Amino acid sequence: MTYRMLDPSAHYRSCFGLVPPDDGWLERIRREALERFAESGFPTTRQEDWKYTNTAPLAKIPFRMPSQAPESDVKALLAAYPLLAPGDAAIVFVNGRYRADLSNAAHAQERAVVSSFRAARQDGHRGLVAEHLTRYASYTARPFVALNTAFVTDGALVSIPEQATIERPIHLIFLTEPGAEPIFCQPRALILAGAGSRASVLEHHLGEGDGEYFSNSVSEIALGDRAQLDHFHVARPGARAFHVSTVQARQGRESVLRSYSLSLGGRLVRNDLDTVLAEEGAQCALSGLYLAAGSQHVDNHTTIEHAAPNSTSEELYSGVLGGRATGVFNGKVIVRPEAQKTSARQKNRNLLLSNDAAVNSKPQLEIFADDVRCTHAATVGRIDEDALFYLRSRGVAIAAARQLLIRAFASEITSGIQEREVKAALTEVVSEILSSDEWVEER
Amino acid sequence: MLEIRNLHAKVGEQEILRGIDLEVRAGEVHAIMGPNGSGKSTLANVLAGREGYEVTAGSVLYQGENLLELAPEERARRGIFLAFQYPVEIPGISNTYFLKAALNAIRKSRGLPELDAIEFLQLVREKAKLVEMDEALLNRAVNEGFSGGEKKRNEILQMAVLEPKLAILDETDSGLDIDALKIVARGVNSLRDKERAVILVTHYQRLLDYIVPDRVHVLFEGRIARSGGKELALELEREGYAGIDERGAERELKEREVCGR
Secondary structure: OOOOOOOHHHHHHHHHOOOOOOOHHHHHHHHHHHHHHHHHOOOOOOOHHHOOOOOHHHHHOOOEOOOOOOOOOHHHHHHHOOOOOOOOOEEEEEOOEEOOOOOEHHHOOOOOEEEEHHHHHHOOOHHHHHHHOOOOOOOOOOHHHHHHHHOOOOOEEEEEOOOOEOOOOEEEEEEEOOOOOOEEEOOEEEEEEOOOOEEEEEEEEEEOOOOOEEEEEEEEEEEOOOOEEEEEEEEEOOOOEEEEEEEEEEEOOOOEEEEEEEEOOOOEEEEEEEEEEOOOOOEEEEEEEEEEOOOOEEEEEEEEEEOOOOOEEEEEEEEEEOOOOEEEEEEEEEEOOOOOOEEEEEEEEEEEOOOOOEEEEEEEEEEOOOOEEEEEEEEEEOOOHHHHHHHHOOOOOHHHHHHHHHHHHHHHHHOOOOOHHHHHHHHHHHHHHHOOHHHHOOO | OEEEEEEEEEEOOEEEEEEEEEEEOOOOEEEEEOOOOOOHHHHHHHHHOOOOEEEEEEEEEEOOEEHHHOOHHHHHHOOEEEEOOOOOOEEEEEHHHHHHHHHHHHHHHOOOOOOOHHHHHHHHHHHHHHOOOOHHHHHOEEOOOOOHHHHHHHHHHHHHHHOOOEEEEEOOOOOOOHHHHHHHHHHHHHHOOOOOEEEEEOOOOHHHHOOOOOEEEEEEOOEEEEEEOOHHHHHHHHHOOOOOOHHHHHHHHHHHHHHOO
16 A cells, blocks of 8 residues: 655644543643644654664554454453463553453552553542653653653553552553554553562553554653562564554662563564663663564664662663564663762674574663773674584474574573563463564575 | 495585495494594584585495485484584573474474373483483573583483484593593493494594494594404504504505405
8 A cells, every 4th residue: 555645743633633632731741742743753764763763654654543443352362362361450452442341450459550541530540640641751852752642541550559569460451453544553551660569560562453553652660669560561563563662661769670572573663661770779671572574674772871879780682583674773871970880781682584684783881970880792693503403413304493593592581581471471472473484484 | 224435525625535435234333533633523424414514426325325315304313313522502492392302303204103291201311310411401401501521411311312223423522531431331332232323433442441342443534544343442542543644544445455345
């Protein structure tokens, strides 16, 4: 399908007009954000942060607000989704709309709030959203955050009370299934981990069918002092989907954020993940896995800001790229002058399966303190021929041997997942994707 | 079982094997000795089908089949096993998973039912005992962080599980202390029967104290310069490889012609 060039600002302004106005504070923020987006439009490859990711195809398509429910039996889809255990707390949005009938908010343990923004308003948690929304993700600086914010009418709220330990993972599911017309969704999440709390929150961004859509998600995360949060961003968009996501976190004293970002499909994927180690002793461990084949493009930009002393960051992103796929990894680490005794380790590994696949890997260290330990490493390699021969010499066929080695490479990320069930389910999902021929056959 | 005729092979531009003739029958153990660079490892790798080795002349028949036409995995499925001189580390694949995939690939190709997890675990535990391998190593990634001795022992474990018809050990003894050497020998000896054959590529006579060969061959500059019984290894141990030279090789060839072999 070809589309005529359109003016994104005018297009999204006209869509904005279709949203019924909300009450005071949110309406004001939405309008401000819309104006910000109207001024900036989509970023271009002339901007440093977007040098390798061209948003022109995205700007060209007149994505509409979703007006209809999907044709698929979403209930059955979710029942078959391997990452979701029956009974787990889950908030489900389908084509941008909260689906109370599919959600499972009542199962949140320990007084945790797991709710849609709108339901939270009725349940007396309204203050949480008003207090925190837009506090961590800036719509003045980022066009995609501005566009998302302009369309915030609902979202997923998770609030873990102080000192609470939530054993079971909490799921935020955003499912998109376009019909004949391309649609856009603007998923929004707000995750508040109270002081001393422990929880796992999994965001799932899923596409169904092979229609065109544009999903532009924003998640804001706040970790109180000594909070421990495992955050998953699992993106499994449709084959013709544009998936753009922004995750922005702020970490309190001695808090621990373990982030797992998995990009498992889509035509164009761009993830921005930023965390600010705002107070002393905060730690983060960012893990990422991106798989791209065919003509897919996947871009991960991360920023870790060490803003207080004795903070620690560890980062490992791994990519598997086949066909004519292109990948980008840009890992920025900022160490503020007051962030003495910072330790920051960053690693990016890439496995290229074909001559036409390519990756741009760039560490970006901005260090303003003197007593720090920062390391970074980037590798781009092929399947190890010695390992391949070793497997074959034991009777394993070449295609199966290649697949084993690719899966082994990817498992460096999934094996680090702490929750046993989540690890097993995600390992299975990744293996299933990698068992498709497009990963195995080419040489 | 194995008939090698006038085998020539190149690595890159360099000719390493320059006319190997060797026959190995079922039930036999052959030792291939020789100085560094004589072509021992090249021969082992050519037999296993490693890429980068170009056969320029000659033939290899294995159980009546042209071995050189087969992919490495097809050779393995027909019963050839190479114990690597430098076993490869494979992060991300556990030792047991690897072995199970290998064993079941081989069984499947022979029309045998695949072993399930429990059956396999029983088998691998029993074999691990034979080579005195710590069970903890079974769950670790293949060879990752293994000591030199553990890697070699892991090769013997694989051999014991896969039960090859023709096992080729490429300097499995190098770098092993005497206890590890005995374990390797036990693994090989337990495999010995009239259906199977073993080729031991080794630099030292030491291993042959524990695995007594039927034939010993000395490789020199890409040819078999001398062949003999197990006493040849002892002679080499006493006198070194200095006596084996080009003239010796020619003499050996002449003698063989005279004897009509």
